[in-house]
Amino acid sequence: MSTKISSWPEGTPMWVDLGVEDPEAAKGFYSGLFGWEYLSGGEDSGGYLLAQVQGRAVAGIGPKQDPAAPNVWTTYFAADDVDVTAKKVAASGGQVIAPPFDVMDSGRMALAMDCAGAVFGIWQAGNHIGAERVNEHGALCWNELHTSDYEAAQSFYSDVFGLGYQDVTKDEFVYFTIKRPQDGREVGGIHYDTELALGAPDHWLAWFASDNVQRTATEATVLGASLVMPVMDSPLGRMAIIQAPQGEVFGIIDAPRTSD
Numbered sequence: 001m002s003t004k005i006s007s008w009p010e011g012t013p014m015w016v017d018l019g020v021e022d023p024e025a026a027k028g029f030y031s032g033l034f035g036w037e038y039l040s041g042g043e044d045s046g047g048y049l050l051a052q053v054q055g056r057a058v059a060g061i062g063p064k065q066d067p068a069a070p071n072v073w074t075t076y077f078a079a080d081d082v083d084v085t086a087k088k089v090a091a092s093g094g095q096v097i098a099p100p101f102d103v104m105d106s107g108r109m110a111l112a113m114d115c116a117g118a119v120f121g122i123w124q125a126g127n128h129i130g131a132e133r134v135n136e137h138g139a140l141c142w143n144e145l146h147t148s149d150y151e152a153a154q155s156f157y158s159d160v161f162g163l164g165y166q167d168v169t170k171d172e173f174v175y176f177t178i179k180r181p182q183d184g185r186e187v188g189g190i191h192y193d194t195e196l197a198l199g200a201p202d203h204w205l206a207w208f209a210s211d212n213v214q215r216t217a218t219e220a221t222v223l224g225a226s227l228v229m230p231v232m233d234s235p236l237g238r239m240a241i242i243q244a245p246q247g248e249v250f251g252i253i254d255a256p257r258t259s260d
Helices: 023-034 082-091 150-161 215-220
Strands: 015-018 037-040 049-053 057-065 072-078 095-101 107-113 119-125 140-147 164-167 175-178 186-192 203-211 226-232 240-243 250-254
Touching: 015 119, 015 140, 023 037, 023 049, 023 057, 023 215, 049 150, 072 203, 072 250, 082 095, 082 107, 082 119, 082 150, 095 140, 119 203, 140 150, 140 250, 150 164, 150 175, 150 186, 215 240, 215 250
Parallel strands: 015 057, 072 119, 140 186, 203 250
Antiparallel strands: 015 072, 037 049, 049 057, 095 107, 107 119, 140 203, 164 175, 175 186, 226 240, 240 250
16 A cells, blocks of 8 residues: 655555546446545546545546547646646647646646547646555556557657666567656556457556455445456466456456555
8 A cells, every 4th residue: 555645756646536427327337446545636627536445536537528429537647847748748649638627726638649549638736646545346456558569659758758668578469568757667568468459448447456256256246246357366376357347347356466
């Protein structure tokens, strides 16, 4: 477990939020699955909720802004200056979907798409730093990009955030861990996903820690979810990938990979 009380270093995947058609139903699902409690983002937040573990923020849930968009978990990267980072996105072959704007006194953000179509957020902390607890049951522990062009993705995120990479490929499983520039700490991964459906966009997958992956996966199905990837053992621990009742996909794993 790790508790965070100061801003995350630039380039760290440090927050995830869920945009769904029915936030109340999502609240019930994740409360049942992870024991999350919720704090309102305020009257001007548009119904945005902060999910909490032991009084500390771990994720966000809110109504999606585009009714035609899929229900998804969005990964956010920390930035010292979101306006500068947004310009780097455009200069590196990506696209700024939502230009930088202030979120009350919580921070400043933008939404972007990388060079291969994966959507992500950029967050400059104000009163809200992002995840305040990580690497424990029900909290974020890893973010990974599933891509059909890992070389282009590596170049893009290196140009935008200064990230470095460690090749941990084994046999036909092509994977690179992401290292942030300040200290070389591993903060995420890039997976060359050869099983992406033709025409399917690249995407970021959020992983939450579980103290018992089999039990969490079983509980998810009881709550109406399905398993995209059944519970299996890996060198990093037991894991599974879940599709929640409203369609969003996320991973669970019993071995945290990062700390602050």
